[in-house]
Structures are given as structure tokens and as C-alpha cells.
Amino acid sequence: MQAIEYFEVECPEPLGAEYYKQITNDVLLDHNLIRVINKLHIYVDPGVPIFVAVGVLHKITRLVRVRDFAAVNPVAGKIMLVLANETYLAPMLRIFLERFGQDHVEQADRFTVVLRDVSVDAREVEEIIVADPSESVYKDLIYAFKCIAPEGFRIRREQYTKDKFFFVASEDALTDEVDALVRSKFARMGEVMA
Amino acid sequence: MIFVPVTYRGGVYRHNEVVDLIEDIGGYIVQKQVIASDVVLLCFVPKDDVEQLRSFAKPLGGEVIDSPLVGTEIAVVIPSLEIHHLPHPACDIAEYLRRLGAKSNMVGLARGVGKRIAALNDEERDVINEHDIAVYVLGNFEKCIEHKMPILRRGIEVPIVLCGAPDKEALQRITDPPVEGYVGNVGRFMHRTKESDELAKMDEIIAEITKVLDTKRVSIAKDPISVSPARLMDLIKEHVPEIHEVTSPTPLTVQMNGLRVKLPYDTFAGQIRSIEIEDGVKIGDVSDLNPSRMRDYILIKIRPFSETNIVV
Known part of the structure; x- marks a missing residue:
């Protein structure tokens, strides 16, 4: 610091x-x-x-990306995100809904988000910029x-x-x-x- | 009979026996708090029986502590209720007073901020005057305190304890006419009081308030009040069942020479006035019941012996 x-x-x-x-x-x-x-x-x-x-x-210069606060795991045709904290949950969901559509984004619980049938891989999801x-x-x-x-x-x-x-x-x-x-x-x- | 303000702290187990003993020896419980498995009783006990209560409490694992602030209502006056003063230091001071048995109320002024624009309106003045003592928690600059203190104390008749960042001598020098108590090096700060030196400062505030209250007690003792406020409290509890429906932590707030009854004035003042204390003497004969400026409560001020020629 x-x-x-x-x-x-x-x-x-x-x-x-x-x-x-x-x-x-x-x-x-x-x-x-x-x-x-x-x-x-x-x-x-x-x-x-x-x-x-x-x-x-x-x-x-630092931008906040998905990988900074969530673990992104590909699991049998879907991508599961396990969040460490909720600080950027709302902007992240907004970006996901806009990009992938409501049918492909599911929030299982407070700290878990699942992306189904999306055209991107886990690596790309990790790099998505959530906040500046x-x-x-x-x-x-x-x-x-x-x-x-x-x-x-x-x-x-x-x-x-x-x-x-x-x-x-x-x-x-x-x-x-x-x-x-x-x-x-x-x-x-x-x-x-x- | 001389009553001493004390606090009983102990477990829930057999605490009813302690309550019974306090009532049997002629004491009054001002406030009872049950927090999980702990019980705190703020009470007035006859001076000669304090040792008896202490020895009764010992085998129960309880303790009896002298609490000079029990039975007092204290106004903590701050320039506003904004983040600049809340929660630190104003809440810290109010909470510390509450822990030691006082009923503290925070009075955040509508226009107490700044130097040139600071003002005190009539409602604030009246609310502060309803308390036993006012603790003014001001800021960090000598110049500001010097300028605004005469404005903020205009019309205040209760004793004032002034807290501010300048040291005690500086506060004494800039306050004209002098107030009753001063605590220096307690200005505006934005962190919780938890260090030992900060807690020592809190103790200093309590010591200063206790000193001022003792002076007030001495002046009341010279012309004693006609009835004890704690006794009035018990009588109202007995004769006005609606008081048990009030959800406030202290439906009846005991003051040094009065009582705040948290019931609507228009509905209950007449009923309370006509309650008989003893031998045909009614509450209305020995006290003045006025509408409080705080909501629609009733404020009872007990008249001194010199006015009523009665002591009950």
C-alpha cells in the first residue's frame, strides 16, 4: 500500500x-x-x-475484473462463479445480463452465480472489467x-x-x-x- | 430517610429476592434491565440499609455499586446530529453516562453549527432546561467556542458542563460568565473512544458531572423537596396502569427534583394530580405538572418545603 x-x-x-x-x-x-x-x-x-x-x-490505473473477487470454474457445460465478497456483485450481474441475456445467468445464492450455455470460456469471463x-x-x-x-x-x-x-x-x-x-x-x- | 443511588448487577437467578429486599427496606427501583442472563437494577436505597443489600447480594454473585448518576436526567448538547459529531464523541459520552445510571438524552441543535450562524431556538432552550444538567460537547477551536458559547447558553438555567478541545484553563478563560464544570481536551474526533487515555477522559467527564450534581444536591438539601421523585414514580406506577403499556425504556424518568411521565399531558395530567400521596396530600399539592416540550409528555417539578410546608 x-x-x-x-x-x-x-x-x-x-x-x-x-x-x-x-x-x-x-x-x-x-x-x-x-x-x-x-x-x-x-x-x-x-x-x-x-x-x-x-x-x-x-x-x-487498476481496474476491477471478475477474477479479483470471484473464482471462475467451468463445470459440465456451465461456468460457476464463487464470489469472495459482494462488493461488485451488482455491477457484475448487470454486465452479465446485458451481455449474455437473462436466460443464461442464474444467481444460485448470495455468493454463487452460474452462467449457462454462454459462448465465452472461463478465462474470458475472468477478464471482464466490472468497475473502474x-x-x-x-x-x-x-x-x-x-x-x-x-x-x-x-x-x-x-x-x-x-x-x-x-x-x-x-x-x-x-x-x-x-x-x-x-x-x-x-x-x-x-x-x-x- | 436519606436515599442513596446504587446499581445492583447480578445474574437472573434469585434476582426477584433482591427486588423484594429493596422494596422491603423501603427502596425504589428506578430502572430494571434484563440483558441475557444479567440483571441491572438502578435503585434508591435507604443509606442505613446499603450494607444489608450488599451482604445479601454477595452469595448470589451480585454486586452493589454506588452510582451518583442514578436518578438524574442529563442532556448531551451537540451543535447538530450530523456525522461530524455522531457517533463520536457525542454517542460515546451519552452511552458512558447511561452505563453509570444516568438517563441521557442527546440534544442536537438545529442551527448550532458554524461560528457566525450558530443559534439556539426556544424549543431547544426549553428542552435543555427540563434536564438536571446539560453537557455541551463543542469543537476544536478556542476562537469558535469563545464566540458561540454565549449564544448557545442563552436562557439555559440548568448547570452546564462544557467539553471542548482546548485545555481546561483555556475553556475557563474564554467562558464568561463561567459555567459550572469544564472538561478540556475532548473536542470533535472521528474514532471510537477505546484507548485507555480516551476512557480516562470519559471518567474525567463523569467526575466533573458528579461534582456539579453534588453541588446541586447540596443546594436542594438546603430547601428539601416536598416528596421524593422515586416515591412519586412508585405511586404513578400503582395508580396509572396505562404507564405499563408505554414501550419507552424509562416510562417514568426520575430527575433530581422531578419526574418525566411519558404519557400524554391532556389525558393524564388531571388523573396524576389527584393521586393521594399520604394523609390527603395529593401530587398536585406538592408539585407542578406541566406539558413537556419533549413530545406530549408530562413534566412534574416537585416544589420545595419552603413553598408547600409539607414533607411526605
Whole structure:
């Protein structure tokens, strides 16, 4: 698992910074986002009030295939899939139904799916792409930072590019100065916002 | 007779004998919980008979623990009921209070969030004032607590224990006028309290609440209430059979100087007022029955001796 290379919380109140570092760590761990983030800088100033999170992401290249969560076994004219977990069951069934048709796909129980009279072999079934985790990373990140940011900071602005993101929140209207603030926080990490 | 709040913990086996003994010595059972094969009785027992109960419980494998929070209703006030405060730390604190015998209610404010926009409405204020004590669980920044605490405590008449991330001295410095109790280094966090230092912090909150409750008990003792709330509870159980149909865990919630009856006010207030306590003295003579701001419950506040000239 890749670790965060840079992680700082900046705040005029040192104790507040300490608490926010802990909160950020807990939330990112809970949402399985630690492995996604490479660099993260958070700036909170309750005096203004403003919350800024800027970060750089790891490159997400991995696609989820059937073989990642299911054992695919050819058994006498049919292909039996035994699932290790249900996380990707729904998207997998949707793909199977579209591709093979309802008559050829049967879900025997929670963890077993049987494909009957299909034109593909077990090897091909194993390679079917079920999900692309990078599609949901943006949504997950924004949700996580909504949890991390102080409550009541309901005016938000966020931006997400291929490998960088920022999230700004406040309870007052955001001014143009925010852009300069975001750029300066990226500079603290030795990065430039695209 | 001076009553002491205690908790009995033991097995189901022969626990009826413990219940009988508590009733025989003139004690009151505030709440009975049967969890699998364990029984927990939250009760008030005459001070002189605590040792008798203790020695009776010993051969049964039970234990009797002093529980200063039994018979108190505590409001845990948090800025909102969102994920920022729930389940940690607000539920952790409320649950810890419950384990030690208090009846804790979580009060999530509608507009308690933020600094500039924080507010307390009249319903929230009244609900908090119906409790014995309010525990305010605020956030991580000194500046925010300093700014919003005067707003969130406006109109609150019950003692307040303030919890926040700044240390105790900082909380004392920024709170003007001072509140009754402070617990520092308990701010907003997003993980379960299970480490030993976090549990020690929970114990610190309990100690602070107990200290504040003791002060309140002393002030009540100076002008004692006309009847014990636990006695009223027993009387209502006896005379209002509908209370046994209420599915709430505590249909009758005992407070330090009152009682919350979880029955509709319009239907039952008159009936409860006319229940005779002793020698023609009725509940209505020694207490005020008001509609609670919490659902349509009845809130009984027992009047002190100085107002009624009666102690029953």
C-alpha cells in the first residue's frame, strides 16, 4: 500500500491543528482513501473562517475484473462463479445480463452465480472489467472532506483534475482571494495547481 | 430517610429476592434491565440499609455499586446530529453516562453549527432546561467556542458542563460568565473512544458531572423537596396502569427534583394530580405538572418545603 508522502495541517491554533490531523487521518482511513492520496495539505483558520484542503493523488490505473473477487470454474457445460465478497456483485450481474441475456445467468445464492450455455470460456469471463475505481474517487474525496471540514462551512468550492484536487469551505461567501490561497498551499507542497 | 443511588448487577437467578429486599427496606427501583442472563437494577436505597443489600447480594454473585448518576436526567448538547459529531464523541459520552445510571438524552441543535450562524431556538432552550444538567460537547477551536458559547447558553438555567478541545484553563478563560464544570481536551474526533487515555477522559467527564450534581444536591438539601421523585414514580406506577403499556425504556424518568411521565399531558395530567400521596396530600399539592416540550409528555417539578410546608 502506498503511503502519504506529505501530510500537514496548518492552523493558527496548534491544538486545533493536532485534532484536525487526527480527524483527517480517521476519515481517510474509514473511506479507504489513504492509498489514493500522495500529498495533502490542510489549512484551517477559524478566525476568517476558512478550510482549505489541497492534494496530489496517486495514479489510479487498476481496474476491477471478475477474477479479483470471484473464482471462475467451468463445470459440465456451465461456468460457476464463487464470489469472495459482494462488493461488485451488482455491477457484475448487470454486465452479465446485458451481455449474455437473462436466460443464461442464474444467481444460485448470495455468493454463487452460474452462467449457462454462454459462448465465452472461463478465462474470458475472468477478464471482464466490472468497475473502474477512479470514477468514484472524486465523489469519495469530496464526501470525505465534507466530513473533515468544520461543520457549518457550507459554502464550498472544489476542483479535481487528473491527479490534483482542492476543496475550500467557509460559512461566509468565498472571495477571489481563495484562488491565491489555494495556489500558495500547493506551493507549500512543491506543486502547482493545473 | 436519606436515599442513596446504587446499581445492583447480578445474574437472573434469585434476582426477584433482591427486588423484594429493596422494596422491603423501603427502596425504589428506578430502572430494571434484563440483558441475557444479567440483571441491572438502578435503585434508591435507604443509606442505613446499603450494607444489608450488599451482604445479601454477595452469595448470589451480585454486586452493589454506588452510582451518583442514578436518578438524574442529563442532556448531551451537540451543535447538530450530523456525522461530524455522531457517533463520536457525542454517542460515546451519552452511552458512558447511561452505563453509570444516568438517563441521557442527546440534544442536537438545529442551527448550532458554524461560528457566525450558530443559534439556539426556544424549543431547544426549553428542552435543555427540563434536564438536571446539560453537557455541551463543542469543537476544536478556542476562537469558535469563545464566540458561540454565549449564544448557545442563552436562557439555559440548568448547570452546564462544557467539553471542548482546548485545555481546561483555556475553556475557563474564554467562558464568561463561567459555567459550572469544564472538561478540556475532548473536542470533535472521528474514532471510537477505546484507548485507555480516551476512557480516562470519559471518567474525567463523569467526575466533573458528579461534582456539579453534588453541588446541586447540596443546594436542594438546603430547601428539601416536598416528596421524593422515586416515591412519586412508585405511586404513578400503582395508580396509572396505562404507564405499563408505554414501550419507552424509562416510562417514568426520575430527575433530581422531578419526574418525566411519558404519557400524554391532556389525558393524564388531571388523573396524576389527584393521586393521594399520604394523609390527603395529593401530587398536585406538592408539585407542578406541566406539558413537556419533549413530545406530549408530562413534566412534574416537585416544589420545595419552603413553598408547600409539607414533607411526605
